Amino acid sequence: MAERPDLTVDLGRGLRLRSPVMAASGTFGYGFDAPQVDRAALGAIVSKGTTLRPREGNAPVRIAETPSGMLNAIGLQNPGVEHVAHVYAPEWMTWDLPVIVNVAGDSVEEYVAVARRLDGVAGIAGLELNISCPNVQRGLQFGVDPRLAAEVTHAVRVTTQLPLVVKLTPNVTDIVAVARAVEDAGADAVSAINTYAGMAIDVQRRRPVLSRGSGGLSGPAIKPLALHAVWQLAAQVRIPVIGIGGIMTPGDALEFLLAGAAAVQLGTVNYVRPQAAREVHDGIAGYLREHGLTDLRALPIRSVSVLTHA
């Protein structure tokens, strides 16, 4: 048994991570905050969703806690791609940690324009295509229709040499159909899932808690749902699946890796426990050692047919 198990992950197109633990988009800003986080435990950071022009975001109230989870409707507040390419990327270039830029937009043209601006920019390790934001006017449009998902994926694919991850929404009837469409359109990996559409109502005031009405639900409340999505996807697409959804502990992360995820992203837990990345990383390493496994590729459960559980 190896004393130090191999925790590296290959997400394709040269994007190799030293750790399967990533920071999910929107929960780590652009990597400049959260000094308490032990970056050595992270395989990559995924940036806040970035659009062509700066966006102010939604009016407050933007967040609300719900049982075992939280709702957010931030509305893609971000400084715009020019700032990211011009100011942030040169900083990232000096880091010993890949930064993947989450790309959002209202149209195919906007996604392409953002991708084009970031292509070839030193300090950017890859793109995560956000076709699944529930909190802006047309954010979900591309994620719920396999044809549109493929169209935007293809358009970005031919625009950039960067590794391309497509982040899927769970707010669909058939997430596998969308995943297959973006796989065929040239995605190097998929990440699943983004938040579930949800809401909370203030009974005394008789109005939604969030100013936008609804928002995206994250946290432990969605973990079993996310795990099921990843389980389905891992069996039915060939490209790597990055598991996301309510991971709080090493055990949670291992469930996703056993379900077939190549890597995981930590989201809501980053708000609560800055040391979570380190704990999850070390917990996975310890599990591999305990079970006599040398690397992550030994983890996925492949003997069970997903179809009987779908």
Next chain:
Amino acid sequence: MSVALEQGLKSPSPSGGGQGGGPVVVERSVPMTGAVELVVYHPPSAAALDPGQFFQVAVSAPHSVLRRPYSAAWSDAASGRIGFIFNVVGAGSAWLSVRHEGHELDLLGPLGRGFDLEGERPVICVAGGLGVAVFPGVVKALLARGRKVTVLQGARTAAQLLPAARFAGAEVKTATDDGRQGHHGSVVDLLASLPPPLRGRVGEGGVDVVACGPTPMLKALIDTARRREIPLSDIQMALETPMGCGIGTCLGCAAPRAGGGYLLTCQDGPCLRADRIDWDRMTDAFHG
């Protein structure tokens, strides 16, 4: 599942919580009706705290996920202690309210920006409801700088006022909704009723105002200040908004910025000057 795999739920905090040297509750009391005061021993935090800063407190209430932001009421570097005064508004504060001597807490902080307490002019502290919780430390720090301090404290009833003894060295005036103690009405009305120079008119030497309370109270204060030509830049306030992370990453604690866009309560505040807020866009939905 093994204990090791669930360790993430129990291990110590970045501020040093947990075994040996972490924040621990050393006193619990009821300073006024409806509120609890916890005294926490943690010398590094007590030494680092600026009045008005807050901590993100981990709570283990059933089904809760997020930390809760609590402004420190006071700190004392010499004894290594920090005080928190709060009321029970939900599951998280209910859990925190029954922590007793010996309980360890998981604190992240101190976070955000405290008040700017430098200067020589007299200071009026305007406290509405539980907003008073931030003032014991503020008043102490102001007095230590040799400043003249007047505390105006408003509450629904006399029993919900923090005792004036907590502001030793300052002049204390009170207002109650039921009129049984002090001014009958709101604390902002009390401010407006004061004779000069406490009104802080331009040209009378002026005063600095430091305020904390529910958003409707802060909006009333702004209206009064505008009528009486108190520059909004002379008013500092501690904002309260819903908060997710407390460290600037979730962007959940937005407050409308004067001139457009949003400030983050956790990074730009919670203490900031009133002229930085767009009061026309300021919602009071935070206190539902």
